[in-house]
Amino acid sequence: xxxxxxxxxxxxxxxxxxxxxxxxxxxxxxxxxxxxxxxxxxxxxxxxxxxxxxxxxxxxxxxxxxxxxxxxxxxxxxxxxxxxxxxxxxxxxxxxxxxxxxxxxxxxxxxxxxxxxxxxxx
Amino acid sequence: xxxxxxxxxxxxxxxxxxxxxxxxxxxxxxxxxxxxxxxxxxxxxxxxxxxxxxxxxxxxxxxxxxxxxxxxxxxxxxxxxxxxxxxxxxxxxxxxxxxxxxxxxxxxxxxxxxxxxxxxxxxxxxxxxxxxxxxxxxxxxxxxxxxxxxxxxxxxxxxxxxxxxxxxxxxxxxxxxxxxxxxxxxxxxxxxxxxxxxxxxxxxxxxxxxxxxxxxxxxxxxxxxxxxxxxxxxxxxxxxxxxxxxxxxxxxxxxxxxxxxxxxxxxxxxxxxxxxxxxxxxxxxxxxxxxxxxxxxxxxxxxxxxxxxxxxxxxxxxxxxxxxxxxxxxxxxxxxxxxxxxxxxxxxxxxxxxxxxxxxxxxxxxxxxxxxxxxxxxxxxxxxxxxxxxxxxxxxxxxxxxxxxxxxxxxxxxxxxxxxxxxxxxxxxxxxxxxxxxxxxxxxxxxxxxxxxxxxxxxxxxxxxxxxxxxxxxxxxxxxxxxxxxxxxxxxxxxxxxxxxxxxxxxxxxxxxxxxxxxxxxxxxxxxxxxxxxxxxxxxxxxxxxxxxxxxxxxxxxxxxxxxxxxxxxxxxxxxxxxxxxxxxxxxxxxxxxxx
Numbered sequence: 001x002x003x004x005x006x007x008x009x010x011x012x013x014x015x016x017x018x019x020x021x022x023x024x025x026x027x028x029x030x031x032x033x034x035x036x037x038x039x040x041x042x043x044x045x046x047x048x049x050x051x052x053x054x055x056x057x058x059x060x061x062x063x064x065x066x067x068x069x070x071x072x073x074x075x076x077x078x079x080x081x082x083x084x085x086x087x088x089x090x091x092x093x094x095x096x097x098x099x100x101x102x103x104x105x106x107x108x109x110x111x112x113x114x115x116x117x118x119x120x121x122x
Numbered sequence: 123x124x125x126x127x128x129x130x131x132x133x134x135x136x137x138x139x140x141x142x143x144x145x146x147x148x149x150x151x152x153x154x155x156x157x158x159x160x161x162x163x164x165x166x167x168x169x170x171x172x173x174x175x176x177x178x179x180x181x182x183x184x185x186x187x188x189x190x191x192x193x194x195x196x197x198x199x200x201x202x203x204x205x206x207x208x209x210x211x212x213x214x215x216x217x218x219x220x221x222x223x224x225x226x227x228x229x230x231x232x233x234x235x236x237x238x239x240x241x242x243x244x245x246x247x248x249x250x251x252x253x254x255x256x257x258x259x260x261x262x263x264x265x266x267x268x269x270x271x272x273x274x275x276x277x278x279x280x281x282x283x284x285x286x287x288x289x290x291x292x293x294x295x296x297x298x299x300x301x302x303x304x305x306x307x308x309x310x311x312x313x314x315x316x317x318x319x320x321x322x323x324x325x326x327x328x329x330x331x332x333x334x335x336x337x338x339x340x341x342x343x344x345x346x347x348x349x350x351x352x353x354x355x356x357x358x359x360x361x362x363x364x365x366x367x368x369x370x371x372x373x374x375x376x377x378x379x380x381x382x383x384x385x386x387x388x389x390x391x392x393x394x395x396x397x398x399x400x401x402x403x404x405x406x407x408x409x410x411x412x413x414x415x416x417x418x419x420x421x422x423x424x425x426x427x428x429x430x431x432x433x434x435x436x437x438x439x440x441x442x443x444x445x446x447x448x449x450x451x452x453x454x455x456x457x458x459x460x461x462x463x464x465x466x467x468x469x470x471x472x473x474x475x476x477x478x479x480x481x482x483x484x485x486x487x488x489x490x491x492x493x494x495x496x497x498x499x500x501x502x503x504x505x506x507x508x509x510x511x512x513x514x515x516x517x518x519x520x521x522x523x524x525x526x527x528x529x530x531x532x533x534x535x536x537x538x539x540x541x542x543x544x545x546x547x548x549x550x551x552x553x554x555x556x557x558x559x560x561x562x563x564x565x566x567x568x569x570x571x572x573x574x575x576x577x578x579x580x581x582x583x584x585x586x587x588x589x590x591x592x593x594x595x596x597x598x599x600x601x602x603x604x605x606x607x608x609x610x611x612x613x614x615x616x617x618x619x620x621x622x623x624x625x626x627x628x629x630x631x632x633x634x635x636x637x638x639x640x641x642x643x644x645x646x647x648x649x650x651x652x653x654x655x656x657x658x659x660x661x662x663x664x665x666x667x668x669x670x671x672x673x674x675x676x677x678x679x680x681x682x683x684x685x686x687x688x689x690x691x692x693x694x695x696x697x698x699x700x701x702x703x704x705x706x707x708x709x710x711x712x713x714x715x716x717x718x
Contacts, residue, residue: 001261001265001267001378001379001380001385001387002267002379002384002385002386002387003386003387004262004265004266004269004386007256007261007262007265007386008254009264010253010378011256011257011259011262013253014253014254014256014257015257017124018257019128020124020125020126020127020181021129021181021182021246022181022182024184024226024228025182034204034205034206035205035206035207036205038205039204039205047125048123048125048160051123051124051125051160052123057124057600061340062182063125063182063631064183065205065206066204066206066207067205067206067207070246075394096492105467
């Protein structure tokens, strides 16, 4: 170890992925419905795509999973929960759609209306 | 891509309740379910809530599973990790809300009032991965000290923080360092006392098991402050997990150049070695400890000269205990002012207590100095099981004393504990309920010190033995008038004349129990009764004829055939034969057997 800078570089690298262990996370949370219905409809690749894209873009967003929320015909379901905002529910997700949500919604702050339950459901 | 971390406690407590098998089962099940790349299993140090072990936390949800068995693993993997459904039957019930949501651990009674400074990384990081320590700000304090502070500034910072030794006596750490620093340049040493000997205390073990790099970092800082390039950690051989993790940590620190030559590009070098102790209590005394490191029989020697002047191998030495060191990196990094805001006027910072005895949440807690015993016992500790009454708490192990119920609200710090006849010691806290006999407790601790007395000085070697003989007599019903006064005289004599801390504090359990529970001693001596019904020689088991249905169960479980009677007629216990094991009372379904 030759300098404090060298240590800080190791620290930055080591911190990546450690954010998972913060259960008092107050920022945006994204949850994927992962019950039997969700998995059968392809929720796992959606979850993986979300986790990877969020990590790639180094976003302060927590990606988690949840059980069945009762709208099995619309699975895979992804919910975006932002502090002090109404929850947005995206349905019939695919990995490609999920990546779009990361860029438009999580990074751009713009709800992707065409994928929401309000649009797809009609 | 990892999306979830499972932290499994790998402290000694959870290890003995099978956490290594749980980790193996988890890894196997995850691989079967194809989740190995998505879920990372991390073995951590102690979470503190040992009563509920084995413990596991699943992130990002922060779900706290307790008392997990190997058989539960398939369900946890299938339900929680695959399908996102929390296995509520295994969730620590204090975190489970009525809505079915899981609350944060920090909001539970056990964790709410705690403040973790020394234990900050225990149960949080993987102790065998230096990167995780660095991710949580590890080695930054060492870097700061070496590159931005002079040794004098480091010592001033520690002095200003008000940190006092956590091993027992509470000597100001910064002052101790300044004595060693003031010695002429030359070979000096930094030592760590990890010879945790108080029965029931295990905070030092937990720091070594859960956060070994914190100790390495702190000892290197101490080395820089006093001008030492060599350190020794004296740790009990009975702590195999702690020793192993410390070895791993030292190796990793050397590989990264955080130990060795020219650390952080300065001309400061520091090396660390482990010395194993054979488990003698007296080797927790500083001069005996250093004698033992030197390769001699662990016996104390008179002070002065103090170790700061003439210590290990006759050279100036700083010796602190593990918990003291664990505070150092935080003080350097966050500043003395931050630290000195925590605690009371004369006792700064936090203290770790090992909660044991008659208490619901057995485990390790860290609270700001000044927290009352009531808060620790009733709120954090979850009270006494079985609706029993609090009688006393023993702090400081065999060197400390009892605190009775009337002092439950005293803010705990070094000086208050001494004022009420106990001491901080290393932080063992044993809770006793109404079923504990205080004479028997005093006898228990004296039995320990008699065993552990090294025998070098007469007051301790013979004095404690005579004390134990008197206590034995009293508990056997052969106490004589005047015994209490005689014991008090002897106690004061031993305290004033013993060579080292072991002897000087050994009479404390006797003195404090006499001080607060004199009437119990008197009952043993004059009425020949044991009010708590513990001392076997002073009680008899009897059958209440009216309640006995003659079921014969008691006579069948009695190991010595002391109970006689015919079916459907009241039975009788023969006191001559009875060995007072209590088996009959435990088995009787009609409450017909009493201890008198």
